[in-house]
Structures are given as structure tokens and as C-alpha cells.
Amino acid sequence: xxxxxxxxxxxxxxxxxxxxxxxxxxxxxxxxxxxxxxxxxxxxxx
Amino acid sequence: xxxxxxxxxxxxxxxxxxxxxxxxxxxxxxxxxxxxxxxxxxxxxxxxxxxxxxxxxxxxxxxxxxxxxxxxxxxxxxxxxxxxxxxxxxxxxxxxxxxxxxxxxxxxxxxxxxxxxxxxxxxxxxxxxxx
Numbered sequence: 508x509x510x511x512x513x514x515x516x517x518x519x520x521x522x523x524x525x526x527x528x529x530x531x532x533x534x535x536x537x538x539x540x541x542x543x544x545x546x547x548x549x550x551x552x553x
Numbered sequence: 554x555x556x557x558x559x560x561x562x563x564x565x566x567x568x569x570x571x572x573x574x575x576x577x578x579x580x581x582x583x584x585x586x587x588x589x590x591x592x593x594x595x596x597x598x599x600x601x602x603x604x605x606x607x608x609x610x611x612x613x614x615x616x617x618x619x620x621x622x623x624x625x626x627x628x629x630x631x632x633x634x635x636x637x638x639x640x641x642x643x644x645x646x647x648x649x650x651x652x653x654x655x656x657x658x659x660x661x662x663x664x665x666x667x668x669x670x671x672x673x674x675x676x677x678x679x680x681x682x683x684x
Binding site: 526 | 563564
């Protein structure tokens with residue numbers, strides 16, 4: 508993927524990034540993931 | 554502390570990973586802790602630079618342009634800019650491979666490559682500690 512496209516996908520996927528002194532927390536938008544994949548699969552089949 | 558993956562109540566996923574800060578090239582950078590083998594990091598600037606160098610060298614080799622000056626004029630850029638990139642076409646193949654695979658030393662930059670780059674491939678490899 509092109510860097511700009513990669514950037515866009517990352518922004519869509521990431522809800523929140525929190526940086527602490529000793530750790531990094533990534534909150535990823537996985538809530539709608541199952542449904543999204545099912546919808547894509549449905550479109551692909553039809 | 555280890556990496557941890559949790560499923561949150563709202564269906565989102567929370568990944569926690571230990572990190573360390575290190576100085577590299579005068580900049581503070583984030584590294585995942587306890588992982589000596591860093592994942593490959595592709596330097597887009599270098600990759601684009603090398604691709605451009607090979608393309609421009611090709612245009613000179615196949616006679617489309619007779620000189621870097623002619624090429625520079627056609628591109629509307631300074632000739633020293635063209636020459637600067639053309640030098641990257643003279644890089645030793647192992648260095649080019651390492652850059653493409655993202656395995657080149659992280660401190661390698663365009664500026665470091667085009668200042669006083671030796672012609673000899675052996676010397677280039679020695680210079681970047683890749684012998």
C-alpha cells in the first residue's frame with residue numbers, strides 16, 4: 508500500500524493510542540470487524 | 554511486563570506492550586522492550602531515491618538523454634540534484650538489497666549516502682559495517 512493509504516487505514520483502525528513511560532496502549536476498533544467481514548464476503552459472493 | 558491483549562466491553566481490542574525509549578541519531582525513539590531483533594524498517598526516502606537513481610541512469614544509458622545536464626533541464630531541476638541521486642545507482646548491491654529489505658542500519662540516510670560515497674563496493678561495505 509502507498510504510505511498515504513496505509514496512514515488512512517491505520518487511522519480508521521485505531522481508536523486510541525496512549526503512550527506511557529513504560530508501555531504503549533493501542534485501542535483497536537474491532538467492534539464492527541466481524542460484521543464488516545461478513546458484509547464484504549456477502550458482496551463478494553453476489 | 555508482558556504484552557497483553559484484552560477485549561473491551563464495547564467490542565474494541567486493547568493491546569498493551571512494554572516499550573523503551575532510546576536515543577538514535579539524536580532523536581528519541583520508541584522501541585518494543587526486550588526485542589533485540591527489531592522488525593525490518595523500510596526507509597521510504599532511500600527506496601524512492603534508489604529507484605529514481607536507477608531510472609535516471611537508465612535514461613542516460615539508453616541514450617534518451619546524453620548528459621545529466623540535459624536530464625536536469627528536461628526535469629526542470631538543478632543538475633547537482635540529478636547527480637546526487639545518480640550516485641545512488643553506484644551503491645554496492647548488498648547495500649541496495651539491505652535497504653529494500655529494510656535491514657540496513659537505521660542510521661543510514663540519504664545525506665549519509667551521498668556525501669563522499671567511495672566508488673569501490675568493498676569500501677562502501679566497509680564504511681557501513683556490512684562486510
